[in-house]
Amino acid sequence: MPARCCAATATSRRRDRSHAPRHDGIARAPAGFPHRSSAWLCSGFVATDTAHAPSKTTSPVWRNEAMTTLRLRSPHRCRPPALAAAATLAALSGPAHAQSTLTLYGVADAGVQYLSRADGRHAAWRLQNYGILPSQLGIKGEEDLGGGWRARFQLEQGINLNDGTATVPGYAFFRGAYVGMGGPAGTVTLGRQFSTLFDKTLFYDPLWYASYSGQGVLVPLSANFVDHSIKFQSATFAGFDVEALAAMAGIAGNTRAGRVLELGGQFTSRGLSASAVLHRSHGTAQGGADRSAQRRDIGTFAARYAFASLPLTVHAGVQRLTGELDPARTIVWGGARYQASGRFGFAGGIYHTDSPTPQVGHPTLFIASTTCSLSKRTVAYLNLGYAKNSGRSAQTVYEYDPTPLAGASQFGAMLGMYHVF
Structure with a gap:
């Protein structure tokens, strides 16, 4: 089984009521959105929505500031083979992922x-x-x-x-x-x-x-x-x-x-x-x-x-x-x-x-x-x-x-x- 090269995690943020009204809601990414990030180029993407019943989807779940926000992680193993050596050296210095x-x-x-x-x-x-x-x-x-x-x-x-x-x-x-x-x-x-x-x-x-x-x-x-x-x-x-x-x-x-x-x-x-x-x-x-x-x-x-x-x-x-x-x-x-x-x-x-x-x-x-x-x-x-x-x-x-x-x-x-x- 090929290793999944991208992971998405959803985290819940809550806005301080004393500073702004609450925003709760969900919106799907529009079809055809340009996928520029290297994370988008990896296969096997699954978005997780913690506020609703979990379901698999090929498009990300986006939320505003007071809702669940999609976070994209790009591990070094997603990089092209030509950058594998540089990624390995970077990994030796600590587990830092953008x-x-x-x-x-x-x-x-x-x-x-x-x-x-x-x-x-x-x-x-x-x-x-x-x-x-x-x-x-x-x-x-x-x-x-x-x-x-x-x-x-x-x-x-x-x-x-x-x-x-x-x-x-x-x-x-x-x-x-x-x-x-x-x-x-x-x-x-x-x-x-x-x-x-x-x-x-x-x-x-x-x-x-x-x-x-x-x-x-x-x-x-x-x-x-x-x-x-x-x-x-x-x-x-x-x-x-x-x-x-x-x-x-x-x-x-x-x-x-x-x-x-x-x-x-x-x-x-x-x-x-x-x-x-x-x-x-x-x-x-x-x-x-x-x-x-x-x-x-x-x-x-x-x-x-x-x-x-x-x-x-x-x-x-x-x-x-x-x-x-x-x-x-x-x-x-x-x-x-x-x-x-x-x-x-x-x-x-x-x-x-x-x-x-x-x-x-x-x-x-x-x-x-x-x-x-x-x-x-x-x-x-x-x-x-x-x-x-x-x-x-x-x-x-x-x-x-x-x-x-x-x-x-x-x-x-x-x-x-x-x-x-």
């Missing part, structure tokens, strides 16, 4: 939404993409380089379930495209990626990723993702971790244009977590208009506390925005998340903005959300939101909605479901 992971993942989220003053005056019922988790499709991978070092990449695109298009036209991977390397001290990534402001604010908002949340208030749309960026995320030492990001537009003769500089830190001890972020970005120089001298400065401090005796986490924070790119404002928020049982969860938040600029004014956003888990991968939800405006303020319920409310308040309700895979 290990790689490749993960295909996604989210499909849509619901029916009622929105008052949907156009500034009239109410509307509509099928709305994205209520709790942004609809998306992505692929990411890692390779063990040895000595505690790993190479990684990620490509992620937002999907509009209403018509199957990209959420933002013109981007092949709007939600991220980067490559990087991680080691014992931390990880460096290069490309288009989430800002430090987003990373260190998201999970201090009690509504997390939801479209009815404070993200549209706390993170300007242009500061959500950063192009041409280099980001460093440190490992955690004694409860502390640090993240820094720098980005340049690469315009000859103008190093300020499009520049972004960020620094964030986080401390966690028992149930308490606290985060602080400093963000500075400059305007662009495009189409003959040079706004590179204009700035956006944001400072954010937030905290959350998870009770040990209750499935309850409380959140609070404050943010100050100044500069020429956006009207100055101060934002304070607070809220809570409560997991009533294994199936039901509740979250609510209040976000108040205070600005001397009439177009921003003093609006308050009230949000409540409940979820019901139908399975490990499918969740139904109900979002409720009310934006209280006055004067000329135009706070909307749905994040980043450009509707010109001009002082009119708005109510929104969305009943939907999402499935992760």
Whole structure:
């Protein structure tokens, strides 16, 4: 019997509930996927799925970060005969085998939404993409380089379930495209990626990723993702971790244009977590208009506390925005998340903005959300939101909605479901 030259093992990873929503699901590798790795060239491949009844298959089982992840091992005996001698010498120095992971993942989220003053005056019922988790499709991978070092990449695109298009036209991977390397001290990534402001604010908002949340208030749309960026995320030492990001537009003769500089830190001890972020970005120089001298400065401090005796986490924070790119404002928020049982969860938040600029004014956003888990991968939800405006303020319920409310308040309700895979 010929020896099997490739082995696949599946290991279960569990994401920390305090940092991200759970993703549970399974997806098969698409037919015809280019098999570049030497591990794919070996015969006798069998994938093992520990979450379901075991079955043999000729295509691998891929899972996302919170699911079983396929790991490919490439023992030296799979190498061509011409490399056998070199492989033997390497084996004498120790049993080191390269290990790689490749993960295909996604989210499909849509619901029916009622929105008052949907156009500034009239109410509307509509099928709305994205209520709790942004609809998306992505692929990411890692390779063990040895000595505690790993190479990684990620490509992620937002999907509009209403018509199957990209959420933002013109981007092949709007939600991220980067490559990087991680080691014992931390990880460096290069490309288009989430800002430090987003990373260190998201999970201090009690509504997390939801479209009815404070993200549209706390993170300007242009500061959500950063192009041409280099980001460093440190490992955690004694409860502390640090993240820094720098980005340049690469315009000859103008190093300020499009520049972004960020620094964030986080401390966690028992149930308490606290985060602080400093963000500075400059305007662009495009189409003959040079706004590179204009700035956006944001400072954010937030905290959350998870009770040990209750499935309850409380959140609070404050943010100050100044500069020429956006009207100055101060934002304070607070809220809570409560997991009533294994199936039901509740979250609510209040976000108040205070600005001397009439177009921003003093609006308050009230949000409540409940979820019901139908399975490990499918969740139904109900979002409720009310934006209280006055004067000329135009706070909307749905994040980043450009509707010109001009002082009119708005109510929104969305009943939907999402499935992760």
